Amino acid sequence: MAYLRRVITNYLSSLRAYLREASGFSDFIQVFRVRLALSKIGYIACRRPIVAQLRLKSFGSAPIYVRSHTTDISVLNEIIASGGYDALVRHPVPDARLIVDLGANTGLVDRWFLARYPRARIVAVEPEPGNYATLRSNVADFAVETVPAAIGAWERRLMLHTSSGEHGFTMVGAPPNGAAAIEVPVVTMASILTSGDPIDLLKVDIEGAEEELFADCKAWIGRVEMLLVECHGNYTLSRLTDALGKAGAKFNLLETDLKPEFGFEVGLFRRA
Known part of the structure; x- marks a missing residue:
């Protein structure tokens, strides 16, 4: 019964978010089809994979693209139903x-x-080819530079793998049996930061590679004003704070979102 209550609660939360966000009835129907695609009635609601073109209020007037039968809907729900980025509403980037x-x-x-900071330029780094293609579609008409690679402390090629869907590709460890795996390039912060401009916001969600990234961040961390990081596994916010201190960077931790059941912690930092 507890499981059933959680399922019903999640569906109702999603339903309310879709009703609030949809610009029209067709957008609501499309996004709910994508939501149902992974359910037990997916063979009725959305039998074949589709790419839904949606106009949702939180993303501005241009459409966004969301693939059915993938974890895209989980990412969308994290933003509009679970408030995963609301810390940036409470502590806006000036x-x-x-x-x-x-x-x-x-x-x-x-x-x-971009819906909140229309004058911003974004550098978006994503290694997985399917995700990257959809990323290109979603930001095609905006000031976004896309980089088809993983990020790390030194350049190389390695195997990226996942056992939890499109949003869970990691370069940490060896691929377990049965995991989807692809070879990708790894680039460094120095290679993607082509100007000396300050970084108003650095968002990091790289499935465990944050330990490598922040172990060698002294050369660029001084340019970062705000930092939103998802720390995975044994690499906690406490260890991240220690790494920042060793690099000579002083940040105040504004908010935390601890999710031990999912194996990660999220922290929002502002330069002291």
């Missing part, structure tokens, strides 16, 4: 001009950023 998104997935978060 007049953001440069946002760097490491682990951009399909660009939905970037579109959410």
